[in-house]
Structure formats: C-alpha cells, structure tokens
Amino acid sequence: MRFIPHTPGDVRQMLAVIGAGDVEELFCEVPAALRLQRPLDLPAARSEAELLAELAQLARRNATAETHRLFLGGGAYSHFIPAVVDHLISRSEFYTAYTPYQPEISQGTLQAIFEFQTLICQLTGMDVANASMYDGASACAEAVLMACRATRRARVLLAASLHPDYRATVATYCRYLDVELVEVPFDETGRTDPAALAARMDEGCAALVLGYPNFFGVIEDLAGAARLSAACGARLVAAVQEPLALGLLKSPGELGADIVVGEGQSFGLPLSFGGPYLGFFAARNQDLRNLPGRLVGETVDHQGRRGFVLTLATREQHIRREKATSNICSNQGLCALAATIYLALFGRRGLRELAEHNFAKAAYARERIAALPGFRLPFSGPVFNEFVVEAPLPAVEVLRRVQAQDILGGIPLARWYPRLPQSFVVCVTEQNRREDIDALCAVLSGGAP
Amino acid sequence: MSQVGTRGLQLNEKLLFEHSDKGRKGYSLPVLDVPAAQCPSDLAREDIPGFPELSELDVVRHFTRLSTWNYGVDTGCYPLGSCTMKYNPKVNETACRLPGFAGVHPHAPEDLAQGALELMYQLQEDLAEISGLPAVTLQPGAGAHGELAGMLMIRAWHEGRGEKRRKVLIPDTAHGTNPATAALCGYQVVPLASDGVLRAATVAAAMDADVAAIMITNPNTLGLFEGEIGEICRIVHEGGGLVYCDGANLNALLGISRPGDVGIDVMHFNLHKTFATPHGGGGPGAGPVGVTAELAPFLPAPVVVRDATQYRLDFDRPRSVGTLKGFYGHFGVLVRAFAYIRSLGPQGLRRATEMAVLNANYVRARLDPVYHLPFANRSLHEVVFSDRNLGGGCRTLDLAKRLIDYGFHPPTIYFPLVVAGAIMIEPTESESLESLDEFCEAMLSIAEEAESQPELLKEAPRRTRLGRLDETTAARRPRLRWEKSG
DSSP: TOOOOHHHHHHHHHHHHHHHHSSSGGGGSOOOOGSSOOOOOOOOOOOOHHHHHHHHHHHHTBOOOTEEOOOOOSOOOOOOOOHHHHHHOOOOOHHOOOOSSGGGBBBHHHHHHHHHHHHHHHHHHSSSESSOBBOOOHHHHHHHHHHOOOOOHOOEEEETTTTHHHHHHHHHHHTTTTTTTEEEOOOOTTBOOOOHHHHHHHHTTEEEESSSSOSSSSOOOHHHHHHHHHHOOOEEEEEEGGGGGGGGBBTTTTTOOOEEEEEEEEOOOOOOOGGGOEEEEOOOOGGGGOSSOEEEEEEBBBSOEEEEEEEEESTTTTSGGOOOSSOOOOHHHHHHHHHHHHHHHHHHHHHHHHHHHHHHHHHHHHHHHTTTTTBSSSSSSSSSSSEEEOSSSSSSHHHHHHHHHTOOEEETTTTTTTTTTTEEEEOTTTTOOHHHHHHHHHHHHHHOO | OOOOBEEEBOOOOOHHHHHHOOOOOOOOOOOOOOOOOOOOTBBBBBOOOOOOOOOOOHHHHHHHHHTTTOOOOOOOOOOOOOTTTOOOOOHHHHHHSSSHHOOOOSSSOOGGGGHHHHHHHHHHHHHHHHOOEEEOOOOOOSSSHHHHHHHHHHHHHHHTTTTTOEEEEEESOOOOOOOHHHHTOOEEEEEEOOEEEEEESHHHOOOOOEEEEEEEEESTTOOOOOOOOHHHHHHHHHHTTEEEEEETTTGGGTTTTTTHTTOOEEEEEEEHTOOOOOTTTOOOOOOOEOHHHHHHHHOOEEEEEEOOOOEEOOOOOOOOOOOOOSSSSSSHHHHHHHHHHHHHHHHHHHHHHHHHHHHHHHHHHHTTTTOOSSOOHHHHHHEEEEEEOOOTTHHHHHHHHHHHHHOOOOOEEETTTTSSSSEEEETTSSOHHHHHHHHHHHHHHHHHHHOOOHHHHOOOOOSSOOOBOOOHHHSSSSSOOOOOOO
C-alpha cells in the first residue's frame, strides 16, 4: 500500500473533521442493494520485486529485434531510438503533467507542442497541424470526416492500396453517418490505377485517400491524383504510414495534397505491440476552423512576453458539445514530445541521411530477393523501405520456414488481399545489417522448391 | 533576446528553430553497408525547409529547460477534478520499457507474442471483474474513443434487432464529450436537467420508443453518486433502451459497487485516471470498454481470446462494429495499468477508493464554511464549489491563478457547466493529510485575500515565468506554427 499515505491516526483525525464515524459512512449515498458484498476476485497484491519478476517472464515470451532478425513493417517500424529521447520524456515534469489547461505552469508542454506542430508542417509541406491524434488510422478517419464537413459532400474514395487498418477505421467512423465509401483498385505498378480513379472521381466526391507510401510500400502518384481531385473540388488526403519517407520524398503539400495525416511512430516511439503511437494531422489554412483535436497557439502574457496556450477551443466539446468538430478530448502529448525530440536530434540533414539509408537497404534487399529462383516482385512502382515479394509457395508457409531460423521475414498479404496468397511485404530499415538481409535471402532460397 | 538565468535558476529558452541552421548534428548513423541507391529526382525533395540543426547537448538542454516550466504530479498536489491526477508509480514505467514489451512488433506472429497477449487477456479479465461487465475490448485509445466504441455498439445492437432509434438522453451532469460522441454515431441528443442527481422521474418522462440509450456519468461530474441509477436502468431497459456509463469517475467505486451489477450495459475505463498511467501532458491514455454478454458480439475487432494451447487475436467477428484504430490498443499503457492493478490487489484497490473519498470529503469539510457548496449531497471522490462567496469581485479564474502563487496546480474550473463559476477539486488517494492541509490553508487564505486585497488574485500568478496569458488574441489571430520572420 505504498501509494497510499494514510495512517490510522490520519484517518481518525480526518473523519473527526468530516463528522463521520467511519469510512463506510462516506458511501451512504450508494444504496445497499447496489453495493458489492464481497472482495473483488483479483490476484493478491504483489511486491515490487514479485511484480517485476512476473512481468519479465511475460516479456521474455515475445519476439523482438534482440531475439530475431526483423523485417516487419506494415504501419509499425523498427528504427533506432537515440538514448536522449527516453531520457527526456522520462522527466516527470513532462510525463506526470496533465493537458495544459493552466498555461502559466504548462509552458514546457505547450512550447513543445507548438514545435511539434511546426515540424509537422515543415515535413508535410502544409500550413497548419494539430497537437496530434491517437494514431495514423484514426487520424485518417478524422481527415475523412473533416473533408465531408468542409465540402458538404458524402462520397469518399479510398485506395485499395491504403493500409487496411486505415480503411477499416474510416469505415467504422463512417458507419452511421451518411457517407458512401468507394474503393479504388491498384494496378500492376502497385499504385492506384489512374484510369479507375478518373472514372470514379466527380463533383460528388468529398475526398480521395491515398497512402504515401501505400501499404505495399509503393510511392503513389500524388501529383496526378491532386490534379484530378482539384478539378472536381474534392480534398486529396495523403495518409503516411511510414513518415521517415518524408525525409526523402517530395512533401505531400508540394504535390498538391489538401490534408496530410499519418503515423508518427517511426520518430522515436517503441514498437510496443502497436501502441501507443502518434497520429499527425496537417491541412491548409482553408480548413483551419474545421480541424479536429487540440491546437496550441502563440500569444503574449500581460507584459508582452511570448507564451503558448491551447486555442480555438470553441471547436471542441467544451462549449458547443454536440456541434463539436470531433469528440476527441486528448492528444498524444508525450508521444508528440518524443517525436519532437527525435526530429530535433536528426534535423534537416539527419532525417534525409537516415531516409537514404532505409532507401538503399530496401533497394539492396529487393534486388537480392528478386534474383532468387521462384521469387518475383509483383509490383513495378517505386518504393521507399518496404516492398511486396511473391513467393513460389503460399506466403504463410514460406514465412513459417523463415521463422524457424529466427527471422521474421515479412507480413503475408492474404488476410487483407485474398487474391495475393503468395505475396508478403518485406521491410528493411537502418536496423537491418547487410548480413541480416543476406541471411533472409539464404533462407528464402533454401525454402523454395 | 536570450537572457539566460535572469531569474535565479529560472532559465529562458528559445524555440528549436531559433537555435538552428548552424550545421550541427545530434545523431549518429552506422556506415552504410550496402551500395548507395539514388532516389529518382522526380520523387525526391530538395530540402526540409526550416528543420532544426542542433547538437545532442543543444537538444538535451532545450527540452530539460522546457520541462522545468511544467507542473506535474511529481512536482506537487494536482487536484484536477474529473482528471484523477494520482501518483504514477515508477515501477510502471520500468514495466512498459522491458525489452520484451517495448520491442514486440504488432505484426509478429501470435506464437511469438504470447507474453503480450497473455497480459492483455488478463487485463481484460481484471477489468471485467472490477466492472461486473463480462466482455472487454482494450482497443480504444482514450476515454472519448471508448465512448465512441460503446455508442457504436449500442447502435449496432439496436439495428441488429431491426430497430432504428434516433435519440440519446444525456443529463447535464454528464461528461463534455458525451454529446459529441452521440452525434458521431448519428444520434440526436436530448438533454436532461438534474438537481445535482438525475431523478428517475425525469428519465421516465423523456423515455420513449425512439430513445436508443442514456449516457450517464456515475459518480457524476459533481462527484455525486447517482442514487437512482438502479431505477433509471430499469426504466430505460423497459423502454427498450440501453444504459451507457462514462467510467471517468470509476476511482470512486473500486470494490464498492460494480456498474454491471447496477444495470449498466456499456462502460469505458479511463486507464490513465483510475489505474494511474501518466497523463503525459495530454496523452497517451487508454479507453477500454466493458459490455454485457449480450453486447459482446459487437466489440471492436480484434479481441484477445484463449484457446486450449495459446492466446490469440480474434479478428473473425462478423457482428463487430469494426476497427477503431491501428492494431490492438495502447499496449504500453495497458502494461502500466496491469502493473498498477497487480501492485494493489483487491484490498488495495478498495483502499484506494476509500482514501480518495476520504480526502475529497476532508477538503469539503475544511472549505465548506468559506466556499459556496451548490449541492448538499455527500460527495464521493471529488467536490464542486462555486465562486459565489468569493469577495472583492474575484472570480473562479482569479482564484485558480492565485493558487499557482501558493505552489498548487489549480482545480478544474468552470466545469461542470451546471454550476456557475465551478471549482472542482479531486485530491485523489495519493495525497497525504499534510498536503491536503497545505492546500486547504492556501484556499482559505486566498478567500481572505479576495476580501482584503483582491488585486493579489486579479494580478496572479506573479511567481511564474510568465504572467496571465492572452487567450483572446491567440484565438482571434491564430499563430499555430513558427515562421522565419523578415
């Protein structure tokens, strides 16, 4: 009970001030019929040492980059996290603070978020960014809702090559709203089919959502899509599942995207079995008052000194409640801080250099695997750090064989794309050494008939 | 511009971008061990304009200084009503950073993620026992996200029975996000007035065949137990509706009363509040949802299930409302909450609730003679005063800012909306008698100052790095990013 300071003497003294006979009396408004008449059926309290031993035992039953050679991407990426990141976010002034409602004693969080908003704008080429969202998939869903609000239209085109979790999340958010979701197929490049897109794009479209890069790791033709969407007044949403790509690729803003959302996990957040991650959301000035989520703005104090506050809160549920732009109440403050620190460390040249490493490693792996007998690359479009491989056997079988050599070789596509049973996505980052890639190739070729 | 150290050890710090452009680097990369590859020029960007260039120490000093401008639970008493800012045990931070938890990839094969899945399964079971709601999803990323999941399930349940009900009842003491959530599910919101506690008669009068659900917060945002909740559940159920409970205030009920036993159908848990995972300056939280067995088929996919030999993720849920976000939930937050529940055990959880309620009632008893208490009912874990008795023309905001000068984080202010000039105090169980006394003495002397020297309140805070900030200008002329001037 080391988290609870009360001694029996404290309790007696406090009850006397309250004028209650015992603690039980404080619950007098809870009718007896609604009381639990037994202790909760939970395991007994653990000491700190017992707890850590139990958790360590569970943790050891999971595969990580320390136990396996890891080639998994698909919306979560194994990148090196500089020691500085965890040291700084472990300062309890950051992690034990609440949402900065009292700006005079929250300037640390507020300035860091203002810096985060600025970095996201610079990276995406957009005008404004919010203080972060739950993750890339839910940010994508919020982008779709915002596009519908802003255009007052109700049809949304989703690329079939967009991350399946992003598509599923959009569908859930739109489930009971009058929004029609239309899928746009991909072609042999692995990009969204331009002819199919042109055929579906018209004045009724609120938005077109493309992955950049998409779930196959392929870099979509955003500029071409921007021309089509601009012509009919739809919002082009670029959904970035691997933001490190923006260190190397043209920014979505430069290519004509109207809204850029994505996942920030690559910037200093551990894989952590899928969360907590970091959604980012950036847009053009025209959509400022339609943005979901928290925003931090610059202002001055009564003496004219620069400071930062949460702002434009009338969009939120505090005041207009059911007319709010979204029901979001929090952001991913600490995750956004980690990303801000990470981006500050890598900076202008480092992010580029790191992205080039990922690009080169993937290119090497792609070339090596394509040369293996029986293996081919089904998509011809350009890729960043992950790519689709087609095996001579069902992908699940090949990957199980690879796994026996302590290699997690990729993500089978069949669960989401039943027509691609032999295909899987391989991801290569700066964490994979050449010998890891060579080992993967050796096992893959050994696994082929 | 920079005046380092001009106020003792209160250090100034520029924005990252104002340090920048010096050609410094704060990173190191291994030598590239494969041939360099050229990105096609039509795809590659030229530069990332404006991005900083800093050394490692530049970055460390920058963020260390920013941290000193923040107030956290480790700094001092943080009596934010409804936010449950209790102490965040350090062991939880160690737990979620264990390499086998921090390093496991969400696409890892299930047989290589058994530890993570077992922890999630156990947490689902723990939350089911604590709430009396047998089926739990861990996927939602925050309380409001859990509300969305819950209300989607309610709508799916009605539609599964061929019913298209359009209205949701929401009392004035419910949480702020509830109406927006109902609207996101395509519902029309019907507000209900309460007298501090929602009356069953009010619900009976509003109940009709078009009402899909009621969204209740219990204890409500005044810190009061909804004593007629049993009767309210009965009325709503008889009318064919369901009862959603916002679980934000569950800290008041652990081991005392289980929402599922009371008649609640759906409830979300704010793990960051009730189970002491850090708020992180606004997130990440986690918002699991518990439901009755009848609603279990509608849970978001996937759910962690246990087979004969192992734990696995069940995606094959044809009646599921779908997927709410990427992957399976805020696993790192789930680990912390699990560690907290295991640290306390059943007796500890109940004890935490009892001491939270004792603390709130103690603060109430000490401040009641001076501050106006709009509702006389017995408080649970939080207590709401108003600024009605505050002298010198001072308002709630002035009181809050003056508390900062006394070294306390202010309580929640102007919420709930049913109390004009609300001051909502939730001390939580981790505060000691000494720290409550210090807080109460500060509150009492501020009430005196309001009478005798109101300018002390109106000009507060004076002892912070910055004084009162101009929020009106910030909203009128939004500057949401740094841009190079000139």
